[in-house]
Amino acid sequence: MQLALFILFGALALGGALSLLFQRHPIHSALSLVVVMMSLAVLYWSLGAEFLAAAQVIVYSGAIMVLFIFVIMLLNAGKEERTRGSRAAYAVGFPGAAAIFCLLCFVFLSERGALMTSNIGGDLSNGLDNIAQVSAMLFTKQLLPFEVTSVLILVAILGAVVLARKEQ
Amino acid sequence: MVPTAYYLILAAMLFSIGIAAFLIKRNVITIFISIELMLNAVNLTFVAFAHMWHQVSGQIFVFFVMVVAAAEAAVGLAIILSIFRTRQTLNVDEIDLMKS
Numbered sequence: 001m002q003l004a005l006f007i008l009f010g011a012l013a014l015g016g017a018l019s020l021l022f023q024r025h026p027i028h029s030a031l032s033l034v035v036v037m038m039s040l041a042v043l044y045w046s047l048g049a050e051f052l053a054a055a056q057v058i059v060y061s062g063a064i065m066v067l068f069i070f071v072i073m074l075l076n077a078g079k080e081e082r083t084r085g086s087r088a089a090y091a092v093g094f095p096g097a098a099a100i101f102c103l104l105c106f107v108f109l110s111e112r113g114a115l116m117t118s119n120i121g122g123d124l125s126n127g128l129d130n131i132a133q134v135s136a137m138l139f140t141k142q143l144l145p146f147e148v149t150s151v152l153i154l155v156a157i158l159g160a161v162v163l164a165r166k167e168q
Numbered sequence: 169m170v171p172t173a174y175y176l177i178l179a180a181m182l183f184s185i186g187i188a189a190f191l192i193k194r195n196v197i198t199i200f201i202s203i204e205l206m207l208n209a210v211n212l213t214f215v216a217f218a219h220m221w222h223q224v225s226g227q228i229f230v231f232f233v234m235v236v237a238a239a240e241a242a243v244g245l246a247i248i249l250s251i252f253r254t255r256q257t258l259n260v261d262e263i264d265l266m267k268s
Contacts, residue, residue, distance in 0.1 A: 006170045010178045017185040017205060026197045029189075033201050036182070040208055043175070047219040049227050052211075052234075059234050064204065064241045071245045072197055075252050080195040080259065093191035097184045104180035112173040116220055133224040134231070142228055149235045156239035163246035166253075 005046050009039040026077045030068050037061040050130045175216035182209035196251070196258050200244055207237050 016035035023029045037060045045053040108115070138146050186209060189202035211230045218226025252258060 002170050006174060010174075013178065014181060014185075017182050017189075020201065020205060021185055021189045021192075026195050026201070029193075029198050029201050033205060036205060037208060040212055043178075043212065044215050047175070047215050049215050049218065049230075052215060052227055052230050055231065055234060056211075059238060060204075060208070064238055067241055067245055068197065068201060071248060075197075075249070075258065077195060077197055077258055080193070080198065089191040094188065097187040097191070100187065101180055101184035104183075105177055108173045108176045108180070112171055115172040115176070130224075130227075134227055137224050137228055138231070145232065149232060152239055153235065156242045160242040160246040163243065164249045 002046055005042065009042045009046075013039040013043070024079045026072045026080070027069065030065060030072060033068075034061045034065050037065070048130060051134045172216050172220045176213055179209045179212040179216070182206075182212070194259050194261060196248055196260050196263070199260065200241075200248070204237065204241070207233060 013036045016032045016039065020029045020032040020036070023032060037056060041053045041056040041061075044050075044056060183206055186202045186206035189205065190199055193199050193202060211233055214226040214230045214233070218224065218230075248258070251263060255263060257263065
């Protein structure tokens with residue numbers, strides 16, 4: 001069951017990512033990213049992170065991507081023209097990306113004995129459900145970082161307003 | 169029963185695709201979108217490891233990454249708006265004020 005879920009939604013995420021890579025129009029790339037995020041939400045759920053699955057759908061594909069799509073439509077961004085990009089990006093970037101991928105795969109596959117298998121559902125520990133665990137951690141041990149992030153969000157809102165304001 | 173390594177390899181694939189998209193895309197919004205893809209790939213490794221170690225800390229990390237990504241998206245898109253307002257273009261090849 002979990003293997004089927006993983007294969008189905010992993011393939012969907014991978015397909016969305018490849019579609020993001022090969023689409024020329026920004027709005028198509030943004031919608032492909034929504035597909036990736038939704039399938040990642042299902043994978044989070046299958047890994048026992050129900051709160052994060054909900055937050056992924058609400059925050060990422062609900063709020064952040066809507067912001068992206070607003071800006072794309074506001075700026076009327078058309079198909080990107082094919083230009084000769086920087087030569088260094090092609091010469092160093094692709095072998096570099098492939099090398100990072102091969103290195104990571106090598107490490108993960110050679111250590112797969114130490115990395116265990118995962119069972120479906122929220123079995124992190126002793127019967128507490130996921131949201132209870134996350135909130136207990138956030139509001140006790142991590143209370144200060146949690147409050148600081150609210151200041152961060154406030155500063156980001158102010159910065160966005162100042163940056164996007166029309167110059168007088 | 170899925171080996172944790174499979175989740176990690178999926179995350180590595182998504183991250184590499186994000187790097188490639190970051191390098192070949194010429195539209196500044198699409199470059200920003202590929203950064204979000206890389207953040208998502210890293211979040212998947214955090215959740216997979218949190219599940220493997222039966223610890224909730226990895227999920228807390230992902231929560232904070234989401235908060236920072238939201239702040240980053242708001243500020244970044246405001247910067248893109250003001251770039252477009254002054255330069256009338258979204259092509260990164262033409263936004264080269266800081267290139268000597």
